[in-house]
Amino acid sequence: MTSPRQIHLGVSMRNPYHIAAWRHPDAPSRAEIDLDNYVQVAQIAERGKFDMAFLADGVGVRAKEHAARHMVAHDIVNFEPLTLLGALSMVTSRIGLIATASTTYNEPYHIARKFASLDHISKGRAGWNLVTSWSEAEALNFGLEQPPEKLGRYDRAAEFVEVVKGLWDSWDEDAFPMDKASGTFFDPSRMHVLDHRGRHFTVRGPLNVPRSPQGRPVIIQAGATDRGREIAAAHADVIYAASQTLAEAQAFYRSVKDRMPKYGRRPEQLAIMPGFSIIVGATEEEAQRKFRVLQDLLDPQVGLMMLYNMVGDFSGYDIDGPVPRLDAAPQVRSEILYGIAEREKLTIRQLYERIAVSRGHHSVVGTPEQVVDEMEAWFTQGGADGFNILPPHLPGGLADVVDMVVPELQRRGLFRKEYEGTTLREHLGVVVAPGERSSQPFQGEVA
Amino acid sequence: MTSPRQIHLGVSMRNPYHIAAWRHPDAPSRAEIDLDNYVQVAQIAERGKFDMAFLADGVGVRAKEHAARHMVAHDIVNFEPLTLLGALSMVTSRIGLIATASTTYNEPYHIARKFASLDHISKGRAGWNLVTSWSEAEALNFGLEQPPEKLGRYDRAAEFVEVVKGLWDSWDEDAFPMDKASGTFFDPSRMHVLDHRGRHFTVRGPLNVPRSPQGRPVIIQAGATDRGREIAAAHADVIYAASQTLAEAQAFYRSVKDRMPKYGRRPEQLAIMPGFSIIVGATEEEAQRKFRVLQDLLDPQVGLMMLYNMVGDFSGYDIDGPVPRLDAAPQVRSEILYGIAEREKLTIRQLYERIAVSRGHHSVVGTPEQVVDEMEAWFTQGGADGFNILPPHLPGGLADVVDMVVPELQRRGLFRKEYEGTTLREHLGVVVAPGERSSQPFQGEVA
Incomplete structure (x- = not known):
């Protein structure tokens, strides 16, 4: 990593996290299906x-019932x-590009191949969530x-990621002299x-994609269970965490980082x-006004549906x-949501209003200084190495962050003013050492 | 289709079909892995x-032995x-984009989703081989x-394609009013x-992609077996055929088209x-000279490897x-290759030289007039509706076809001078009727 230690920033491109975001007057209603x-x-x-x-994803229409006309777009x-x-790799040149893919409904060969291909096509900017x-x-x-x-x-999942990393190591950098x-x-x-040859997979390889520009595409993990933390400690370059408070964030941060040494990391x-x-707004009042615009678009039926998807059915209460x-x-x-409700003594309506904006993530409404104060506290007090920004609506909510929050981060020396490298691993400071390999050299016969 | 009947043209982007193409002085040696x-x-x-x-594809290093240093690039x-x-959809605007995907090593939901997504992203130009x-x-x-x-x-495969088409029909064109x-x-x-609920698949749906610009992406099929012909007759919009002679092409053409009425097509x-x-060359001599440049780059070890992959092991002979x-x-x-060898009384060397250029497909070496004479004969005498061009090397071999063969086709009124539509189905004249559906309307409860 560069010195002094710098904040890392990501953005969720698909989930304008406020559940009524698509109804926002400035948001394109067809955002999810508009290239x-x-x-x-x-x-x-x-530009920021x-x-x-980052693209969140699921392989299905994930709402539990095909019921509400008001369902969440994504x-x-x-x-x-x-x-x-x-497609996006052709209209950008520096930013890392992260796709979500399931280890439950895919085969590791396909996943290894797709991300290695995207890494080549984007010239070293691919990541797998x-x-x-x-x-x-x-x-x-x-x-x-x-x-x-x-x-x-x-x-x-644990075996899947081992196979994928092994396949990414199929070829050395100099495997293709291609000498005419x-x-x-x-x-x-x-x-x-x-x-x-494992419990879940038997995969021979090699991968039919050359070693990619980053050596290995970046691996991102988001699961917060004990097993998820182990997989992250062993394999992940990035974790998308969900913590409501700094104290929660600190506990999670320590819990994962403490597991890394046993994996040699x-x-x-x-x-x-x-x-x-x-x-974010120029004044606290402006920020609160922006917040209210969104909250006023929230239909109770949608609020209950959201709780139904995240906790259970409260419609009889x-x-x-x-x-x-x-x-x-x-x-x-x-449990996170019950915790919020109990701590803050919320009604059902207040709970869904409270989480509509961020779905269980930490949420800040305020001036650039107030927002950056919180980010700096989390960053310097062992709660975070960076933030996955969840704009309440897109693209306007992100433009606000880029135009107001990023300059304040830069002023305080917490965030880069220019990209220094060209690959995502260079941005993150987690470059794969040349020669780092998880599989053995080919020992068979060679003509 | 437009009147008069027009030839359709495709190009194989990945297989510069001559096996020594990567050694051609004008070809980029890293073509397969160079965006x-x-x-x-x-x-x-x-431009043509x-x-x-079209992108041919396999999910593995497909040479049977990892032996020859001289292996075929793709x-x-x-x-x-x-x-x-x-990526390519962002740097082109009219040409159809065809990817190969296997029904044996994929799940239909993933395939339906990817091609529907590409159809949206490319604004109606996606096709699945x-x-x-x-x-x-x-x-x-x-x-x-x-x-x-x-x-x-x-x-x-037959059940797979039914599921994919059904998933593509998940939503009507007007399913998303998105009324704020x-x-x-x-x-x-x-x-x-x-x-x-079938023999191989149980898939509920709906697809989490709206109905795509083409209604359904184009389906291409290449298998020549009896069962492959049935699938093509039932489902395909395009067949990539492999025929050595016009007579073979005519027999295949009739055999497939005769099966269509029983599927209501x-x-x-x-x-x-x-x-x-x-x-193609300006003179016959120039064309033959171009051909010899390639044949002289062909290593006997590679020739035998190619025969090994296509027929079997002749190395002891x-x-x-x-x-x-x-x-x-x-x-x-x-059987196709044995047929060529017997008909033309070829030695092993002559057989691999003979097929190196086209791997069992028909091959023409000549002037624009000679090339178009053959195309016109196949097109007008019931052997073809168009051609999948296999340039001997890329991009030069394709540029030759675009600069010399296409103008001659246009001069004879056999090929468009400008795109008339914007989607691949419009180019092909196989538009899906609005309202054409393979699945039933949702009958469940709606809030």
Whole structure:
């Protein structure tokens, strides 16, 4: 990493995190299915010198019921992320491009190949956000009634990421002399055949893509369970965390970084980036006014649907009464929300209003100075290495951050004024050492 | 289709079909892994008003042995096609973009989603070349020792394509009013849930991509077996055929078109486009000189490897002796090659020299007039609706076709001078009727 230590910034391009964002007067209502909107968002983030732009994803219409006319845009329709990032790589030049892909409904060879290809096409800017897919809607599109149970999903994920990294190491940098005169296209001694035989996968390799510009594309992980933290400590370059308070963020940060040495990794090889919903205005009053515009667009039916997707069904209860604890197995995310409701003594309506803006992530509404004060506190007090910005609506909410928050970060010396490198790993300061390999050299016969 | 009947043209962007193409003095040796080369090829083809540009593909290092240093470039390393076509969609505006994807090693939901996404991103120019994957190298990357046997692969493919088409029909064109004022994002009565339960797949749907600009992306099929012809007759908009002679082409053409009525389809709803390897020069002598440059770059070791991949192992036989019939189950492709060898009484060396240029496809070496004479004969005598051009090397071999052959086709009124439509289906004249659907309207409860 550069010295002094710098904040890393990402932006979620797909989830304008406020649930009524699509109804915002300045937002394109067709944002999720409008290529030009994505182009604009990626270019604004690049103008802001962001490390990366990120596409959340699911392989299904993820709302649990096909019921509400008012459903959240990105949970219904969007574009497949790799195809979209291929396109965005042609209209940007520096910003990292992150796609989400499931380890539950994919094969590792396909995933290794797609991200290695995107890394070549984007000249070293690809990243993979590894998810295990929780929704029933996705399971039903792949021949299952329910998603596999959580431990099984994480077990598969842990092996999956080993296979993908091994496939990315299939070829040395100098494996392809492509010498026309001698007719030597490749050098077999520079090829590494993985020959993986595991519990979930048997994959021979090698990958049919040369070693990519970053050596290995960046790996991002977001799961907060114990098993998820282990996978992150062992493999991830970035974590998208979800913490409501600095204290929570600090506990999570320590918990993950403390696990790294046992995998032979240094804490600075992993950037922990909590989600930050930011609504910024020149004055506090302006920021609050922007916030109210969004909250006023929130339909109670949508609020209940959101709670239904995140916690459970509150539709039989008084919307202005206290939040009851439903009879269901505790989940990390639902516990976070019960925690907020109990701590702040919220009604059902207040809970969905409270989380509509950020869906369980930390949210700041204020002036550039106020926003950066919070970011600086989290960054300097062991809560974060950077932030995954969740603009309340796109592209306007992101432009506000780039135009107001980024200059304040730069003024305080916390964030780059220009890109120093060209690859995402260079932005993050997590370059793969040349010669770092997870698979063995090819030992077979060579003609 | 426009009147008078017009030839359709495609180009293979990945397989410079001559096996020594990468050694050609004018060819970039890194063509398969050089984004700029693909950009150039797609733009040259678009300058030539081609209907489409095509990426062959496999999910593995497909050469049977990792032996020859002189291996064919595209059989070793390349980019994943959908990611690459996402990128190419941003630097072209009219030409159709075709990616190959396997029905054996993919899930239909992913394939439906990727091609629908590419169709949106390219504004109606996406096409899927459906293959079932024959190679052992691919099987080994997906937990199998061998590919599933051929009939099983085709059985899965037939169901796969039904599911994909059904998923493409998930939403009506007007399913997303996205009305900010009323908060109506989508109209549930315009949603169609597939709920497919078949032998190979159980897929609920709906697809999380809106109906795409072409209604359905174009479907291309290349298998020449009886079962492959049935799938093509039932579903394909385009066939990439491989015929050595006009007589063979006519027989194939009739055989497929005759099967269409039983699926309720008219013969003109399917364009049959045989592969044509074209080496063109201003004079016959210049064309032959271009041909010899390539043939002289062909190493005997590579020639035998090519035969090994296509027919079997001839390495124990006299390279200048007759082609022996090897002890192996007859395959469509090997039978084609035995047929050529017997008809023309070729030695092993002559056979690989003969097919090096086109790998079993028809090949023409001559002046623009001679080339177009052949194309016109195939087109007017019931052998072809168009041609998938296999340039011997890229981008130069394609530029020759665009600069010399296309003007002659246009002069004879056989090929467009300008694009008339903007989508691939408009170029092909196979537009999907509005309201054409393969799945039923959603019947569930709606809030």
